[in-house]
Amino acid sequence: YQRRVRGDKEEYEQKAAERIYAEENPGLPEVKVKRELLRARDHKVDLDSRLGKTMVVTKETPSALQGGYYCNVCDCVVKDSINYLDHINGKKHQRNLGMSMKVERSTLDQVRSRFEKNKRKKEEEQKNQAEDYDLEVRAMERQEEEDRQRQAKKQRRKERKRAEEEEAAGDVDPELAAVMGFGGFGGGK
Numbered sequence: 721y722q723r724r725v726r727g728d729k730e731e732y733e734q735k736a737a738e739r740i741y742a743e744e745n746p747g748l749p750e751v752k753v754k755r756e757l758l759r760a761r762d763h764k765v766d767l768d769s770r771l772g773k774t775m776v777v778t779k780e781t782p783s784a785l786q787g788g789y790y791c792n793v794c795d796c797v798v799k800d801s802i803n804y805l806d807h808i809n810g811k812k813h814q815r816n817l818g819m820s821m822k823v824e825r826s827t828l829d830q831v832r833s834r835f836e837k838n839k840r841k842k843e844e845e846q847k848n849q850a851e852d853y854d855l856e857v858r859a860m861e862r863q864e865e866e867d868r869q870r871q872a873k874k875q876r877r878k879e880r881k882r883a884e885e886e887e888a889a890g891d892v893d894p895e896l897a898a899v900m901g902f903g904g905f906g907g908g909k
Contacts, residue, residue, distance in 0.1 A: 755815070755818055755819055755820040756818055756819045756820070757819070758819050758821055758822060759824075765808065767801045767804070775787070787799070788800070788804075789801065789803075789804035791807060793813060793816045793817060794807070794812065794813055
């Protein structure tokens with residue numbers, strides 16, 4: 721049962737020679753891997769897609785489908801959302817992504833442009849808020865107008881009903897009504 725290929729022997733000899741050279745010359749700096757500077761995520765972190773769902777987990781269930789949050793970059797499962805956020809913002813995960821924990825320094829022009837952008841955004845929000853307020857005022861006025869119309873309709877209905885009752889009461893002879901023991905037909909309650 722042979723696993724290695726002949727080319728592997730040469731590769732391992734080269735690595736061994738490099739290690740021996742590094743041990744003999746400890747003053748030489750190690751070659752550092754150049755990593756990207758830390759940058760903002762360009763995607764939304766999905767924390768609630770499987771929230772509230774019930775699933776059966778067996779021994780054969782892949783780790784990506786087990787309970788908790790799976791990180792495919794580091795191939796690990798984290799049990800809750802807070803620890804998952806700590807993990808994806810952590811040093812180990814960022815290194816696996818090929819980034820260092822250093823942030824690019826901003827120039828004065830970048831800071832000024834960011835302030836301008838935020839100022840315009842805030843002005844737009846205030847403008848939209850004023851428009852929303854106008855809509856709210858108009859909606860309130862419309863609601864008040866509908867209430868007034870409802871009250872007027874209710875009043876007209878009462879007046880019509882009262883007029884019908886008076887008309888019905890006028891048809892009955894008052895003496896007959898008194899003898900029978902009631903004031904009128906179809907009267908009030």
